[in-house]
Amino acid sequence: MKESRILRVEALDVFRSITMFLMLFVNDIPGLKEIPHWMFHAEATEDMLGFSDTIFPGFLFAMGMAVPFAIQNRLAKGDSKRQVVVHILLRSLALVVMGLFTVNLEKYDGSLGLLSHSWFSILMAVAFFLVWSYYPKTTGRRHSLYVALQIAGLLVLLFLFAIYKGEEGASFAPYWWGILGLIGWTYLAAAILFLFTKENLWLNGLVVLLMLLCSFGSSAGLYKEIPLLQDFPSWATLYLFGTTGVFASLLMQKLADREQPARFMLLMCGIGVVMLVGGLVVHPYWIISKIQATSTWYFFCCALFFPLFALIYWLCDVKNQGRWFRLIRPAGTVTLTCYVIPYIWYAVCNLLGLEYPDFLCAGIPGLLRSVVYSLFIIGIAALLKRAGIRLKI
Numbered sequence: 001m002k003e004s005r006i007l008r009v010e011a012l013d014v015f016r017s018i019t020m021f022l023m024l025f026v027n028d029i030p031g032l033k034e035i036p037h038w039m040f041h042a043e044a045t046e047d048m049l050g051f052s053d054t055i056f057p058g059f060l061f062a063m064g065m066a067v068p069f070a071i072q073n074r075l076a077k078g079d080s081k082r083q084v085v086v087h088i089l090l091r092s093l094a095l096v097v098m099g100l101f102t103v104n105l106e107k108y109d110g111s112l113g114l115l116s117h118s119w120f121s122i123l124m125a126v127a128f129f130l131v132w133s134y135y136p137k138t139t140g141r142r143h144s145l146y147v148a149l150q151i152a153g154l155l156v157l158l159f160l161f162a163i164y165k166g167e168e169g170a171s172f173a174p175y176w177w178g179i180l181g182l183i184g185w186t187y188l189a190a191a192i193l194f195l196f197t198k199e200n201l202w203l204n205g206l207v208v209l210l211m212l213l214c215s216f217g218s219s220a221g222l223y224k225e226i227p228l229l230q231d232f233p234s235w236a237t238l239y240l241f242g243t244t245g246v247f248a249s250l251l252m253q254k255l256a257d258r259e260q261p262a263r264f265m266l267l268m269c270g271i272g273v274v275m276l277v278g279g280l281v282v283h284p285y286w287i288i289s290k291i292q293a294t295s296t297w298y299f300f301c302c303a304l305f306f307p308l309f310a311l312i313y314w315l316c317d318v319k320n321q322g323r324w325f326r327l328i329r330p331a332g333t334v335t336l337t338c339y340v341i342p343y344i345w346y347a348v349c350n351l352l353g354l355e356y357p358d359f360l361c362a363g364i365p366g367l368l369r370s371v372v373y374s375l376f377i378i379g380i381a382a383l384l385k386r387a388g389i390r391l392k393i
Contacts, residue, residue, distance in 0.1 A: 009252065011313040012069070014325045016062040017332030018312075019055060024331075024338065024374035026052040032370070033362035047287035049300050056179060056290070057241045057301045063183060064190050064245020065309075068253065071194060081195060088195075092188035094132055094393040099181020101128075101157065102343070104164060104172050112165035118347035120160060125343040127156035132336075134392035180339070182238055190242035201254060204247045211240040215295045219286045237293040244302060248309065261318045268310035276303035327375060330382035336391040337381040345377065 029035060029052075042048040074084050101124050110117040130153025135146040164172040177185065197203040214236040248268070256264040279288075279299030286294040316322040322329075331338050349355075360369040384390060 009069075009256075009313070010316040010322050011309065012062070012065055012249075013329070013332035014312050014316050014322060015309055015332075016059070016066070016335060017325055017328045017330075019058040019062050020331035020335050020338050021328045021374050021378065022055045023059060024342065024377050025370050026055050027342065028370040028373050029367065031361070032366040035363070035366065041290060042288070044289065044291040045287075047289070049288045049297065050290075053288075053290040053297070054301050054304060056182075057238075057298070058305060060183065060186050060238060060241035061245040061248070061302070061305045063187055064242040064247075065249040065252075067187070067190050067194050067242075067246050068199070068249045071191065084195065085192070088188060088191045091393045092184045092191075095184025095187065096177065096181045097157075098128055098132075098340075099178030099184060100172075100174055101160070102180060103175050103178040104166065105343070107166040107170065107175060109165055109167055109169075112169060114163045115160075116351075118350045121343045121347040123156055124160055125340050125347075127153040127160070128340050129153070129389065129391060130156065132391050132393050134388075134390050136388075185235070186238045186242040189239045190246050193243060194246055199250060199253070201247075201250050204243070204250055207243050208240070208247050211236060211243050212295070212298075215240050215293075215298060216282075218293070219282075219295045237295065237298050240298055241301070248306065252313070256313065256317075258318050261314055265310040265314060268306045268313075272303050272306040275299050275306065279303060328378055330385065331378045334381045334385050334390045336393065337384060337389075338378055340391060341377050341380055341384075345380075 026039075026041075029039065037050075038048070039051045041052045042050045071084060074087065075081075079087075105117075105121055105124060108117055108120050110120065113120065115123070130149050132153075133149075135150075138146070161172050166172070193207055194204070197207060218236045248271075251267065252264065255267060276299070279296055282296050282299065286292075286296045288294065288296045288300055290297055315324065356369060359365050381390070
């Protein structure tokens with residue numbers, strides 16, 4: 001096994017940093033006025049690839065790229081396949097649980113429950129940190145303290161689950177899985193499949209092809225009348241983003257060369273062109289829609305991701321210019337921390353009655369406000385990491 005197949009590639013962390021930064025940004029711009037329509041998510045029946053529609057699949061693609069490195073490192077450290085499977089299952093479960101809580105937070109009615117919406121959000125996020133923070137391996141009293149903190153976090157989540165009152169008194173339920181939940185399910189599929197296919201490029205390419213065929217079938221509505229498969233359209237296409245990321249990662253491991261990068265970069269750009277052509281071919285049959293998770297959406301997104309990653313690889317790993325991304329780099333290493341902090345930040349602002357002045361709620365000033373906000377959240381996550389507080393699952 002080549003050394004590069006275990007060591008981290010800087011471009012991968014930078015790519016994930018960019019997607020996390022942009023995820024914070026697009027989550028903050030809703031409500032801004034005088035903003036171009038193309039920056040927002042497209043409507044369910046709208047044939048458009050909004051800028052915001054590319055961020056979540058970009059994160060799934062980056063997650064898929066990280067899967068081979070993560071599993072290879074665990075196996076290299078001596079973990080058995082059984083231990084790796086357990087880790088994958090626990091990590092997926094954690095993401096699904098967090099996803100369900102964030103989804104139900106959207107429908108939580110503070111007027112019916114024991115807590116206001118803001119306090120429910122704060123306690124939920126704090127509980128996430130208590131349960132899933134990185135705790136150093138230790139013994140004695142410190143170990144007991146860490147276990148006690150995790151138990152306290154679980155109790156808080158159980159308390160929130162017990163008191164939950166949604167709209168019109170609805171109970172806690174999987175209305176949908178949430179962004180974190182969808183990431184968890186996609187990670188589960190991509191990681192388990194990689195354990196079977198390993199580094200075999202042809203087998204992983206076959207997995208992508210099979211997922212693509214499933215995505216075609218779902219876009220064509222072939223599963224609508226089949227029990228338990230009514231929601232398969234989104235699953236098939238989301239899994240496709242993850243497995244495509246795995247395939248791209250293996251291409252990098254086998255072909256990327258810092259001394260002679262042209263072959264790898266041309267291949268990635270070539271795949272981007274193929275994806276663009278694929279999108280143009282299927283577009284007459286299915287609209288570009290993130291909400292419908294169409295195959296067309298997949299093709300046009302990947303037409304961006306492959307060349308973009310090649311560019312980042314050239315900048316960071318060939319030209320050693322990773323410092324260009326210094327401000328957002330923490331988002332690539334404490335990604336989950338960055339995602340959870342806003343649930344505290346927005347809630348605190350609401351409790352304190354803090355509001356932006358009108359000139360920061362529209363146009364270019366509003367967009368700049370969201371950029372500063374995103375950098376601010378990443379900065380908080382970096383400070384928490386320095387203090388030894390970070391989410392790690």
